[in-house]
Amino acid sequence: MTKRFLTAEDVRRLGGPEIQLESGTVVTPQAAEVAAAAGIRLVGATGPYVPPIPDRGPDASRANDVLPEPISTDGIGLIVTVVGRNRPGVLAEVTATLAAAECDVIDISQRTVGAHFHMVLTCAVAPGREFAPIKDTLQCLGGEGDYVVRVMHEKVFRFMHRV
Amino acid sequence: MPFTDQEILETVRMFELETFDIRTTTLGISLMDCADPDLESSAEKVYAKIVHHGRRLVEVGKSIEADFGVPIINKRVATTPIALVAAACGSKDLVPFARAMDAAAAEIGIDYIGGFTAYVHKGFTRADEALFLSIPEALAETKRVCASVSLATTKAGINMDAVAKFADVVLKTAALTASEGGLGCAKLVCFSNPVEDNPFIAGAHLGIGEGETVLNVGVSGPGVVRSALERLGPDASLLAVAETIKRTAFKITRMGELVGREAARRLGTVFGIVDVSLAPTPAVGDSVADILELIGVERTGAPGTTAALALLTDAVKKGGAMASSSVGGLSGAFIPVSEDQGMIDAVACGALSLAKLEAMTTVCSVGLDMVAVPGDITASKLSGIIADEMAIGMVNQKTTAVRAIPVPGKGPGEKHDWGGLLGTAIVQDPGAFDCEVMWRRGGRIPAPLQSYRN
Numbered sequence: 001m002t003k004r005f006l007t008a009e010d011v012r013r014l015g016g017p018e019i020q021l022e023s024g025t026v027v028t029p030q031a032a033e034v035a036a037a038a039g040i041r042l043v044g045a046t047g048p049y050v051p052p053i054p055d056r057g058p059d060a061s062r063a064n065d066v067l068p069e070p071i072s073t074d075g076i077g078l079i080v081t082v083v084g085r086n087r088p089g090v091l092a093e094v095t096a097t098l099a100a101a102e103c104d105v106i107d108i109s110q111r112t113v114g115a116h117f118h119m120v121l122t123c124a125v126a127p128g129r130e131f132a133p134i135k136d137t138l139q140c141l142g143g144e145g146d147y148v149v150r151v152m153h154e155k156v157f158r159f160m161h162r163v
Numbered sequence: 164m165p166f167t168d169q170e171i172l173e174t175v176r177m178f179e180l181e182t183f184d185i186r187t188t189t190l191g192i193s194l195m196d197c198a199d200p201d202l203e204s205s206a207e208k209v210y211a212k213i214v215h216h217g218r219r220l221v222e223v224g225k226s227i228e229a230d231f232g233v234p235i236i237n238k239r240v241a242t243t244p245i246a247l248v249a250a251a252c253g254s255k256d257l258v259p260f261a262r263a264m265d266a267a268a269a270e271i272g273i274d275y276i277g278g279f280t281a282y283v284h285k286g287f288t289r290a291d292e293a294l295f296l297s298i299p300e301a302l303a304e305t306k307r308v309c310a311s312v313s314l315a316t317t318k319a320g321i322n323m324d325a326v327a328k329f330a331d332v333v334l335k336t337a338a339l340t341a342s343e344g345g346l347g348c349a350k351l352v353c354f355s356n357p358v359e360d361n362p363f364i365a366g367a368h369l370g371i372g373e374g375e376t377v378l379n380v381g382v383s384g385p386g387v388v389r390s391a392l393e394r395l396g397p398d399a400s401l402l403a404v405a406e407t408i409k410r411t412a413f414k415i416t417r418m419g420e421l422v423g424r425e426a427a428r429r430l431g432t433v434f435g436i437v438d439v440s441l442a443p444t445p446a447v448g449d450s451v452a453d454i455l456e457l458i459g460v461e462r463t464g465a466p467g468t469t470a471a472l473a474l475l476t477d478a479v480k481k482g483g484a485m486a487s488s489s490v491g492g493l494s495g496a497f498i499p500v501s502e503d504q505g506m507i508d509a510v511a512c513g514a515l516s517l518a519k520l521e522a523m524t525t526v527c528s529v530g531l532d533m534v535a536v537p538g539d540i541t542a543s544k545l546s547g548i549i550a551d552e553m554a555i556g557m558v559n560q561k562t563t564a565v566r567a568i569p570v571p572g573k574g575p576g577e578k579h580d581w582g583g584l585l586g587t588a589i590v591q592d593p594g595a596f597d598c599e600v601m602w603r604r605g606g607r608i609p610a611p612l613q614s615y616r617n
Contacts, residue, residue: 026211026212056216132229152231
């Protein structure tokens with residue numbers, strides 16, 4: 001039967017040992033409960049019912065890939081900013097972590113003001129590497145009273161500062 | 164990736180120090196196919212469809228936060244106006260729909276869901292009437308459901324019968340949630356010229372011209388604008404002020420565009436609009452009133468406030484329009500009184516009256532928002548406040564709204580703290596005089612001449 005939803009009322013009305021569902025039908029939790037209690041099997045096209053992948057409507061498939069983006073000349077990039085109390089070894093710690101994550105430092109700048117410093121690194125991420133784990137590892141560096149690392153995706157800067 | 168240090172540090176400062184965030188990613192879900200002659204079945208479908216489409220919303224929001232390092236504060240859902248969905252079942256009690264929405268919102272892990280909505284700017288269907296009657300109980304019984312109604316449009320005029328009924332609904336909702344200071348009314352708003360793609364609660368719903376699902380984004384950044392104006396200093400001309408706000412709004416909107424596209428792509432749906440609104444929170448520095456005071460009024464509410472707000476709203480829209488082809492929603496400056504520490508201070512020191520606030524709404528992007536009124540306000544007086552605001556929207560062809568909260572047991576000047584994002588309110592004085600005769604007349608205020616454009 002072609003229906004977008006199967007409700008408890010539908011299950012009661014249809015009855016039988018099993019109900020055959022068209023692909024894309026969403027079974028409500030109440031319908032599943034009633035079917036289970038009455039021993040009615042819910043069967044999809046290829047075996048027992050599994051919730052379908054949401055159908056987001058006719059607009060969805062052609063919506064997003066056609067939007068222009070600001071031009072990028074490189075692959076995934078990271079912008080790392082480090083701020084904190086200056087001491088020997090900060091740059092080494094940050095770059096060693098970046099090296100371990102196969103990140104290539106493209107640009108780096110650092111200033112010290114009295115006992116404090118700030119540092120900005122622009123890095124390219126090796127193909128196949130994911131952003132989130134690199135970010136988490138880097139942000140574990142330093143700590144309270146020492147220095148703080150912030151990692152952001154290059155796209156953020158590209159969208160904000162380039163058209 | 165040739166970014167200068169200055170560009171990089173500007174962006175980092177926005178996130179770290181100026182409380183810039185993506186305020187909401189709101190998934191619009193059409194519930195048109197959930198109509199059913201049987202009330203229970205229809206509510207079942209509503210629950211199932213919201214959960215079906217919204218299940219990954221929170222997860223996608225979090226993954227974008229992790230991948231881009233951009234905070235997304237709220238993830239929410241907006242649905243088709245429930246009065247349309249419920250029409251087929253003919254029930255007079257639509258609270259089961261609110262329960263279904265509330266349960267679905269809980270299941271997918273979001274804090275608010277909008278769409279307990281009816282369009283009655285010209286007249287009531289039976290379902291619209293049922294929805295009106297169900298609102299007080301629905302809001303008292305559920306935590307996450309927000310209700311909104313359209314009472315007026317430029318094309319249709321103002322439905323004064325609906326205004327009167329809405330005032331009753333507000334008073335009943337306040338009475339049913341009296342133990343929480345009338346909190347139910349914070350989830351209840353009426354509109355003139357509502358927008359169909361508003362991602363912000365409490366007015367969020369998915370209009371009838373929208374598709375099956377759509378992802379809309381609301382960005383906010385009063386803190387960023389405030390800091391930019393602080394750096395500009397008090398000697399720059401107003402043209403320079405407008406230019407500074409415009410540039411800042413541009414950058415904020417670009418972030419919304421990035422997050423909106425990415426969230427839509429990850430959910431496999433359509434990216435709808437970015438709503439670039441300066442939406443304040445009670446956090447220090449996250450205030451629209453502070454911006455107005457930086458532009459140069461001594462206190463928000465002082466002479467000059469409306470002009471300053473007009474400049475601010477317009478500059479935000481212009482910056483947004485340059486940054487994205489998909490600017491929509493309400494886009495401008497919100498002035499929710501209780502949620503903005505600067506506004507609360509202005510009310511406390513006597514600078515900001517209800518009358519001035521109403522004047523400000525002619526140029527802000529919404530209307531009388533989070534305004535506390537005395538708990539014993541008469542229905543006619545509340546109707547008058549609402550009708551005035553609807554008239555402003557109708558004549559100026561803009562969206563206006565009223566989210567007024569009669570605080571039970573409190574009179575003008577008294578304070579009430581709702582806590583959290585809803586903030587603290589000081590009850591406003593609506594004046595000693597009423598509009599009972601006009602209220603009793605009922606009927607409709609016809610559409611203004613501005614609407615005859617064909």
